[in-house]
Amino acid sequence: MKAFSRKLMLVLLALYATGAIANPPAAFEGRRLYVSYCLLCHGADGKGDGPLAKAMKITPADLSTTIRSRSDTILTRIITGEGKQTITGRERHNLLSEAMPEWKEVFDDAQIQALIAYLRFLSRKKHDLMGDPEHGLELYQKYCQVCHGVEGDGDGIMTNLIGIMPMDHTNPNETNSLDNQALMSSILDGKGRYMPAWKGILSQSDVEALVSYIRLLSF
Ligand code: HEC
Numbered sequence: 001m002k003a004f005s006r007k008l009m010l011v012l013l014a015l016y017a018t019g020a021i022a023n024p025p026a027a028f029e030g031r032r033l034y035v036s037y038c039l040l041c042h043g044a045d046g047k048g049d050g051p052l053a054k055a056m057k058i059t060p061a062d063l064s065t066t067i068r069s070r071s072d073t074i075l076t077r078i079i080t081g082e083g084k085q086t087i088t089g090r091e092r093h094n095l096l097s098e099a100m101p102e103w104k105e106v107f108d109d110a111q112i113q114a115l116i117a118y119l120r121f122l123s124r125k126k127h128d129l130m131g132d133p134e135h136g137l138e139l140y141q142k143y144c145q146v147c148h149g150v151e152g153d154g155d156g157i158m159t160n161l162i163g164i165m166p167m168d169h170t171n172p173n174e175t176n177s178l179d180n181q182a183l184m185s186s187i188l189d190g191k192g193r194y195m196p197a198w199k200g201i202l203s204q205s206d207v208e209a210l211v212s213y214i215r216l217l218s219f
């Protein structure tokens, strides 16, 4: 009896861990911040074509290409506005002008890291976000987390109970190798023995939202 209740306790703890205290993935959090603070100038895809871009004397950078060569440390300096002249250790005044706002009073360290994760997503993604990841997060926590795990790496509570191995959604090679259509079909039609078919339970736009959310799990 004692052993049983201990086991139950562990299961409950694990369930608690999959639910209430789940933190959204960094790139997901970063997208939220990006949409509110950066999209206006840098545009939805980071290409520097946001609604305010035309009004600016200095064109906002195309982040989908420029940030590839920049380390996290440099990006942190650029975003916070600290060290505009020390970007490469040399004097490069024109690299960043006053036109890029300084955000050091606005974001804490975790938020800067989240923003950087999303910038990495923008520069490395092979497939566009087709739906609304915010809606995707809700659906994922409700229907998918039990198997795919809180962070999407495939260690959900159900995997211990019935010994299954879901796809690791945090591996960008795995998820990038599948286009949006392929991910949608797997979700709608199911796969193998244990990946259920969600047709009839989830709508087309639900599945698009889920695919978008899954794409953000690997950054
Ligand atoms: C008011 C418009 C504006 C907003 C809002 C804005 N930026 Fe910028 N950003 C710019 C401009 C303009 C540049 C290019 C500056 C230059 O070339 O001197 C730039 C450059 C950058 C660069 C450097 C690109 C590179 O690698 O050379 C990064 C990174 C960047 N912005 C990130 C962000 C992030 C993250 C946000 C949101 C938190 C943001 N920006 C919000 C205007 C903006």
Ligand code: HEC
Pocket (backbone or CB within 6 Å): 139, 140, 143, 144, 145, 146, 147, 148, 158, 164, 165, 166, 167, 178, 182, 183, 186, 187, 191, 192, 193, 194, 195, 196, 198, 210
């Ligand atoms: C009962 C456990 C379970 C649940 C619940 C579950 N999955 Fe899966 N999922 C799996 C397993 C197992 C695989 C691996 C299937 C295989 O490759 O044979 C998988 C694979 C996948 C794949 C990869 C398919 C491919 O083409 O390789 C995607 C995408 C996916 N699941 C999305 C979801 C989404 C979205 C949800 C929630 C709506 C969900 N899963 C819910 C178990 C589950």
